[in-house]
Amino acid sequence: MDNIIDKTKALINAFEDSDLIKKLEHYKLLVLKNDKLLELIDKYNASDDDYEKISLKKKINSYDEYVKYMKYYNELFYYVMDINKRFKKYTDVRGCK
Numbered sequence: 444m445d446n447i448i449d450k451t452k453a454l455i456n457a458f459e460d461s462d463l464i465k466k467l468e469h470y471k472l473l474v475l476k477n478d479k480l481l482e483l484i485d486k487y488n489a490s491d492d493d494y495e496k497i498s499l500k501k502k503i504n505s506y507d508e509y510v511k512y513m514k515y516y517n518e519l520f521y522y523v524m525d526i527n528k529r530f531k532k533y534t535d536v537r538g539c540k
Contacts, residue, residue, distance in 0.1 A: 458522075463515055470512035480506050 458464055474480055480503065487499040503509055 454526075458519075463518060463522075467512065467515040467519060470508050470515060473508035474506075474512050477506065477508065480509055 483499055483503050487496055487503060490496050490499065
């Protein structure tokens with residue numbers, strides 16, 4: 444069990460040291476520094492009008508820093524989903540055998 448914990452910690456450290464996380468953090472900071480972009484995102488999140496949301500989404504996606512942030516966010520998300528799927532294969536036990 445200690446080996447599994449050590450390997451999991453090594454995996455987490457590998458992610459933290461990866462270019463993926465560095466790029467994700469870089470673009471996140473750029474997004475957070477862009478007040479106009481944050482305002483558009485806030486409007487999008489507060490809106491109930493589908494047509495307005497489409498218009499806002501187009502404007503939001505015109506910002507390169509947001510597009511790149513989402514690219515790296517999604518990449519990390521899919522890595523995590525794959526890892527979770529693999530762990531579930533070993534831990535998803537139903538009932539007694």
